[in-house]
Amino acid sequence: MKTAITDFARRFGARIDLVERLIVSRKNRHYLVNSVLTQLLRKDFYYAGIYLGKTKDAKFFPSFGLLSMISKTNANRIVVDAKTAWLFVCGRDIFKTGVVQASGSRKKDAQVLVLNENDECLGFGKILHNLDKTKTQVVIKNILDIGDFLRRERHARTDG
Amino acid sequence: MQNKTVLDACAAPGGKTVQLADLMQNSGAIVALDIDKRRLTALTNHLERCRVANTIVYLMDARKATGLNIKFSRILLDVPCSGNFATDKQWFSRRTLEDVERNAQLQREILSETVNIVKDDGEIVYSTCSLEPEEDELNIDWAIKNLHLQTEPIECYGEKGLTNIFGKTLDPSVENCRRIWPSQTQGFFVAKLKKRKP
Numbered sequence: 001m002k003t004a005i006t007d008f009a010r011r012f013g014a015r016i017d018l019v020e021r022l023i024v025s026r027k028n029r030h031y032l033v034n035s036v037l038t039q040l041l042r043k044d045f046y047y048a049g050i051y052l053g054k055t056k057d058a059k060f061f062p063s064f065g066l067l068s069m070i071s072k073t074n075a076n077r078i079v080v081d082a083k084t085a086w087l088f089v090c091g092r093d094i095f096k097t098g099v100v101q102a103s104g105s106r107k108k109d110a111q112v113l114v115l116n117e118n119d120e121c122l123g124f125g126k127i128l129h130n131l132d133k134t135k136t137q138v139v140i141k142n143i144l145d146i147g148d149f150l151r152r153e154r155h156a157r158t159d160g
Numbered sequence: 161m162q163n164k165t166v167l168d169a170c171a172a173p174g175g176k177t178v179q180l181a182d183l184m185q186n187s188g189a190i191v192a193l194d195i196d197k198r199r200l201t202a203l204t205n206h207l208e209r210c211r212v213a214n215t216i217v218y219l220m221d222a223r224k225a226t227g228l229n230i231k232f233s234r235i236l237l238d239v240p241c242s243g244n245f246a247t248d249k250q251w252f253s254r255r256t257l258e259d260v261e262r263n264a265q266l267q268r269e270i271l272s273e274t275v276n277i278v279k280d281d282g283e284i285v286y287s288t289c290s291l292e293p294e295e296d297e298l299n300i301d302w303a304i305k306n307l308h309l310q311t312e313p314i315e316c317y318g319e320k321g322l323t324n325i326f327g328k329t330l331d332p333s334v335e336n337c338r339r340i341w342p343s344q345t346q347g348f349f350v351a352k353l354k355k356r357k358p
Binding site (some may be wrong): 020033034036037040041042044045046047048049050051063064135146149152153 | 166188189200202203204205207208209211213214215216217218219228230
């Protein structure tokens with residue numbers, strides 16, 4: 001499992017070091033526990049420690065906890081202004097004018113973490129146009145944002 | 161609360177679990193149980209959203225908690241209850257005395273189970289959002305008399321627990337509980353319990 005997570009981090013040009021024995025899985029969901037939780041953990045747990053993400057059809061879907069951990073490394077990242085941050089968590093893409101700061105890869109097709117000005121990771125996206133060459137266009141396509149917490153509850157209510 | 165081992169026996173949807181984790185500054189361990197799988201989804205969403213890192217969740221009936229083989233230093237029993245009219249306008253037409261008595265019995269069963277897994281110097285916090293004495297003071301009085309528990313004073317607003325109910329006089333220490341009548345908040349009842357020293 002560690003490989004899928006480190007491979008995912010590499011998409012942002014980052015290296016993340018997780019201790020294999022502290023990663024536990026239940027069905028297709030993966031968690032990072034600490035040594036205290038390890039001592040108390042039974043096989044039939046439902047959730048434990050920090051949720052890292054899930055695998056589905058051999059694809060890895062990260063959690064926001066994992067994205068936040070990656071954002072603390074030297075990953076590709078952009079910082080956006082308050083208005084853009086709000087639009088992003090509502091599921092919108094990002095215009096160049098909303099980008100306050102960018103570090104790491106700025107090239108087309110690279111994946112970047114999106115942070116607000118308080119250094120909080122809001123999600124991630126894909127660069128549509130080289131950040132250095134464009135001035136006004138949509139530059140980041142939204143792939144995942146923290147508004148998902150609200151959207152998934154709405155879906156759960158509809159399903160339930 | 162740091163580095164304690166805490167049981168949240170009826171945890172979903174997780175608001176109190178997150179508050180516990182915050183009090184513990186994400187240290188130690190919380191074991192959170194709930195019997196309803198659908199409600200566990202809400203609980204785990206809360207844990208993920210609030211970056212809680214010290215919690216293990218089990219789909220488990222609190223009445224089977226001894227199976228965990230863990231001794232806890234703190235136990236939160238926010239037990240299933242009948243609720244109250246402040247949050248449910250149709251409460252009086254929806255609830256019967258039998259419902260209240262059934263809930264009171266379930267609450268006693270949960271209390272009895274958790275007494276076996278609290279450490280000798282540990283603490284149990286029992287709470288409900290019911291205003292029915294059967295689920296509140298009468299259960300605490302029963303626990304004092306049958307489970308060798310004692311109440312502890314709590315620093316919390318609200319009024320003293322009732323000690324004269326339905327013509328019955330309860331243990332005077334039931335006064336240590338807090339009964340919060342619906343006014344600025346919805347109704348609530350809370351008690352802190354410890355094992356009585358032999």
